[in-house]
Amino acid sequence: MKVLMFGWEFPPHITGGLGTASYGLTKGLVKHDVDIIFVVPKAYGDEDQRAVRIVNGSDVPVNYKNKEIQEFWNKLTYLEIGSNIMPYIDPEDFEKLHEDHGKTVKEKEHIILGEKYSFSGKYGKNLMEEVARYALVGASIAQQYDFDIIHAHDWLTYSAGIAAQQISGKPLVVHMHATEYDRSGEGRVNSEVFNLEQAGMRQADLVIPVSDLTRNTVINKYGIDASKVVTVHNAIEPVEQEDLNIKKSVKEKVVTFLGRLTFQKGPEYFVEAAKKILEKDDNVRFVMAGNGDMMNQLIRRVAELKIADKFHFTGFLKGEDVDKMFLLSDVFVMPSVSEPFGLVPLEAMRSNVPVVISKQSGVAEVLNHAFKVDFWDIDSMADAIYGLLHYKSLSNTFIREGKKEVENLKWEHAAQKIKELYAQTLNQ
Amino acid sequence: MRSISFYFQVHQPYRIKKYRFFNMGNDHHYFDEYLNKTIIQRVAEKNYLPMNQLLLELIQKHGKDFKVSFSITGMAIEQFEQYAPEVLDSFKRLADTGNVEFLAETYAHSLVSLNDAGEFKRQVKMHQKKIKEVFGVKTVTFRNTELVYSDDIGAAVADMGFKTMLTEGAKHILGWKSPNYLYKHPYKKTLKLLLKNFSLSDDIAFRFSSQDWGEWPLTTDKYLHWLKQIKPEEEVVNLYMDYETFGEHQWAESGIFDFMRVLPGKIIEDGEFTFNTPSELSKKLKPVSDLHVPNPISWADEERDLSAWLGNEMQDEAFEKLNSMIPQMQKCKDKQLNADWLKLQTSDHFYYMCTKWFADGDVHEYFNPYASPFEAFINYMNVLSDFKIRLDAYSQKSKKKVKSIKK
Numbered sequence: 001m002k003v004l005m006f007g008w009e010f011p012p013h014i015t016g017g018l019g020t021a022s023y024g025l026t027k028g029l030v031k032h033d034v035d036i037i038f039v040v041p042k043a044y045g046d047e048d049q050r051a052v053r054i055v056n057g058s059d060v061p062v063n064y065k066n067k068e069i070q071e072f073w074n075k076l077t078y079l080e081i082g083s084n085i086m087p088y089i090d091p092e093d094f095e096k097l098h099e100d101h102g103k104t105v106k107e108k109e110h111i112i113l114g115e116k117y118s119f120s121g122k123y124g125k126n127l128m129e130e131v132a133r134y135a136l137v138g139a140s141i142a143q144q145y146d147f148d149i150i151h152a153h154d155w156l157t158y159s160a161g162i163a164a165q166q167i168s169g170k171p172l173v174v175h176m177h178a179t180e181y182d183r184s185g186e187g188r189v190n191s192e193v194f195n196l197e198q199a200g201m202r203q204a205d206l207v208i209p210v211s212d213l214t215r216n217t218v219i220n221k222y223g224i225d226a227s228k229v230v231t232v233h234n235a236i237e238p239v240e241q242e243d244l245n246i247k248k249s250v251k252e253k254v255v256t257f258l259g260r261l262t263f264q265k266g267p268e269y270f271v272e273a274a275k276k277i278l279e280k281d282d283n284v285r286f287v288m289a290g291n292g293d294m295m296n297q298l299i300r301r302v303a304e305l306k307i308a309d310k311f312h313f314t315g316f317l318k319g320e321d322v323d324k325m326f327l328l329s330d331v332f333v334m335p336s337v338s339e340p341f342g343l344v345p346l347e348a349m350r351s352n353v354p355v356v357i358s359k360q361s362g363v364a365e366v367l368n369h370a371f372k373v374d375f376w377d378i379d380s381m382a383d384a385i386y387g388l389l390h391y392k393s394l395s396n397t398f399i400r401e402g403k404k405e406v407e408n409l410k411w412e413h414a415a416q417k418i419k420e421l422y423a424q425t426l427n428q
Numbered sequence: 429m430r431s432i433s434f435y436f437q438v439h440q441p442y443r444i445k446k447y448r449f450f451n452m453g454n455d456h457h458y459f460d461e462y463l464n465k466t467i468i469q470r471v472a473e474k475n476y477l478p479m480n481q482l483l484l485e486l487i488q489k490h491g492k493d494f495k496v497s498f499s500i501t502g503m504a505i506e507q508f509e510q511y512a513p514e515v516l517d518s519f520k521r522l523a524d525t526g527n528v529e530f531l532a533e534t535y536a537h538s539l540v541s542l543n544d545a546g547e548f549k550r551q552v553k554m555h556q557k558k559i560k561e562v563f564g565v566k567t568v569t570f571r572n573t574e575l576v577y578s579d580d581i582g583a584a585v586a587d588m589g590f591k592t593m594l595t596e597g598a599k600h601i602l603g604w605k606s607p608n609y610l611y612k613h614p615y616k617k618t619l620k621l622l623l624k625n626f627s628l629s630d631d632i633a634f635r636f637s638s639q640d641w642g643e644w645p646l647t648t649d650k651y652l653h654w655l656k657q658i659k660p661e662e663e664v665v666n667l668y669m670d671y672e673t674f675g676e677h678q679w680a681e682s683g684i685f686d687f688m689r690v691l692p693g694k695i696i697e698d699g700e701f702t703f704n705t706p707s708e709l710s711k712k713l714k715p716v717s718d719l720h721v722p723n724p725i726s727w728a729d730e731e732r733d734l735s736a737w738l739g740n741e742m743q744d745e746a747f748e749k750l751n752s753m754i755p756q757m758q759k760c761k762d763k764q765l766n767a768d769w770l771k772l773q774t775s776d777h778f779y780y781m782c783t784k785w786f787a788d789g790d791v792h793e794y795f796n797p798y799a800s801p802f803e804a805f806i807n808y809m810n811v812l813s814d815f816k817i818r819l820d821a822y823s824q825k826s827k828k829k830v831k832s833i834k835k
Contacts, residue, residue, distance in 0.1 A: 280452070383449055388800075394805055397740065397741050
């Protein structure tokens with residue numbers, strides 16, 4: 001079986017879980033004899049290509065004179081009006097808009113510069129433009145390569161997936177690692193992104209969310225037909241534990257939060273729980289490892305609560321620094337408001353750290369030895385952290401059994417399930 | 429003639445409320461009164477009252493031909509006194525018939541028999557006293573918490589003057605032997621042992637309403653037939669179960685009450701079996717051999733051992749912390765501390781911390797106030813920490829008193 005896969009990031013150049021999950025999944029699928037062509041907007045050349053063929057989107061020439069591409073562009077209807085890109089709409093609506101704004105497709109073509117486009121591969125100001133161009137890349141690739149099924153990861157790649165589907169006629173599978181709804185919350189979604197997500201899922205033959213939590217969001221908030229939505233939980237790669245010679249420099253226990261300092265991750269609840277603990281036990285230090293739009297507000301709150309001397313902001317950590325952070329931690333906390341899955345607690349458990357996670361996360365669905373609390377329930381959160389810090393048998397149990405659990409969450413199992421879903425989809 | 433012996437366990441723990449670490453040092457009220465009261469009253473309505481009534485009617489109908497035995501824990505009696513005195517009255521009416529034997533156990537339904545002989549004896553004496561007070565009877569037969577038994581425990585019980593003790597007919601102890609005989613303790617010759625026939629007991633207690641069961645529905649004719657199929661030389665069938673079987677574990681709709689209403693009559697009419705109490709059996713039968721139980725057994729789960737309460741690290745830590753306070757408690761005269769101490773000993777608290785069945789749940793979930801064994805553990809440990817703080821403060825104070833008196 002050959003799969004054409006569209007991603008946006010690939011290790012080591014990642015900013016979040018998407019790249020890690022994509023990588024793990026492809027390795028797992030390859031173990032089950034699936035051939036994968038993995039397309040990223042920008043490849044750096046240092047990606048692990050032992051298992052998977054990486055195609056650099058920036059290297060793919062798009063022949064805009066090509067009739068098929070033109071037709072696709074017409075159908076796709078990405079209109080750039082000023083700096084706003086309108087998301088996927090019906091051909092009829094497109095006609096209407098096209099008349100309304102008096103722009104022609106030909107004029108549109110002028111905006112596209114050259115045959116090859118150098119993607120930034122990041123999440124910058126002209127992200128929407130990059131998403132649109134990626135769609136054309138997808139169309140070109142679909143013309144050139146041979147494959148049985150298309151698999152697109154998250155909204156950034158959905159247009160490319162749709163393009164490939166329409167050009168090749170092969171079925172499209174879309175993978176939901178994170179939803180705009182989760183990222184921004186009720187009433188605050190970016191409608192461009194939301195609509196792209198919805199369009200991709202509607203066009204797809206199969207939707208794979210990473211948890212039942214996300215599956216419910218997809219069905220209820222995006223209105224997608226439940227019969228084509230099948231959960232496949234993420235997994236985690238086992239790693240060789242290197243002997244990082246880390247000695248804790250402080251005598252206190254260390255409780256860690258690692259993630260973006262933004263609404264979705266619930267950092268403020270971590271701060272409030274910290275206060276409750278420090279009132280009873282000052283032999284603890286709290287670490288917030290990450291960066292984000294809530295950073296300043298959190299720093300102010302910590303000062304207001306007069307716990308700044310026990311609180312540390314490290315900024316964004318990656319690579320080896322993350323592993324070092326885990327080695328120094330006694331408890332890891334993930335108070336996410338809405339987490340489609342949540343790979344970081346698995347990484348913590350893999351590093352022998354007991355975890356406290358929010359019930360509103362996908363990863364809670366697959367773990368037993370993790371303390372689960374409602375994200376808003378600061379009392380329970382503090383109680384759980386305190387218990388893990390003070391009752392040895394509890395933390396020992398979590399560390400030992402948690403490690404075993406994580407070792408069983410193999411990408412091969414997830415990949416097996418996905419391979420079966422591919423087969424079912426192809427048979428329809 | 430062969431015998432059938434019905435024994436019912438009546439127990440309710442004092443369940444702990446949600447107790448956070450930041451309550452330690454300030455809040456000394458540990459128990460969820462509202463929850464415990466609600467449960468007592470509900471079980472009274474669904475189980476205790478209707479089943480007691482049913483047994484009373486059977487005794488009135490069959491007279492001396494129908495007998496049963498109970499063990500009612502100190503924890504249950506106290507809660508009946510507080511929340512459902514009519515239940516205690518109905519048990520008293522049963523006591524007055526003379527057809528019911530009441531057994532002795534630890535007052536707190538605790539696991540203390542495993543670790544402290546002195547505390548074990550104290551709790552048993554306390555229970556005997558309570559039973560005498562409430563029902564006017566002296567207890568001569570013993571059953572330990574959840575039928576936990578070992579040679580050592582049996583020896584301690586024999587030394588307290590008991591003649592008969594109940595325990596589980598566990599396969600790994602019996603081997604090829606049958607539970608349907610009277611046995612005796614290997615070196616305390618005065619102690620006779622009666623073993624639960626778990627197969628026939630569990631048919632009623634667990635499988636009765638299970639439609640997946642090959643033998644569902646269980647009729648009285650079928651059950652009597654099974655009883656009669658037991659080898660003719662086997663002398664007794666001990667049917668031991670949780671009293672909550674009748675109306676709670678097995679709901680009224682399952683037909684359990686109708687079954688029990690008819691079964692004794694059918695057995696009596698058939699004539700092959702008589703109903704006897706444990707102390708009667710101890711006199712009537714001759715022990716067929718010694719029973720060696722080097723490691724503790726119980727009536728819990730498939731394993732029939734202690735793993736439901738003391739199988740994992742957390743249970744061990746909690747149990748150890750609890751036991752570490754025994755020396756101090758022996759010198760403690762404070763009424764409130766003693767009352768709380770007993771309530772914290774109940775085996776249920778450890779039961780809730782069991783991690784054996786993450787997938788299942790089932791019977792262990794029944795009335796379990798916790799969502800996970802970890803929450804149960806943290807909650808209990810927080811409470812123990814506060815208790816320890818109070819106990820230490822008391823010990824300090826009484827040391828000072830002693831010092832000042834000595835001066």
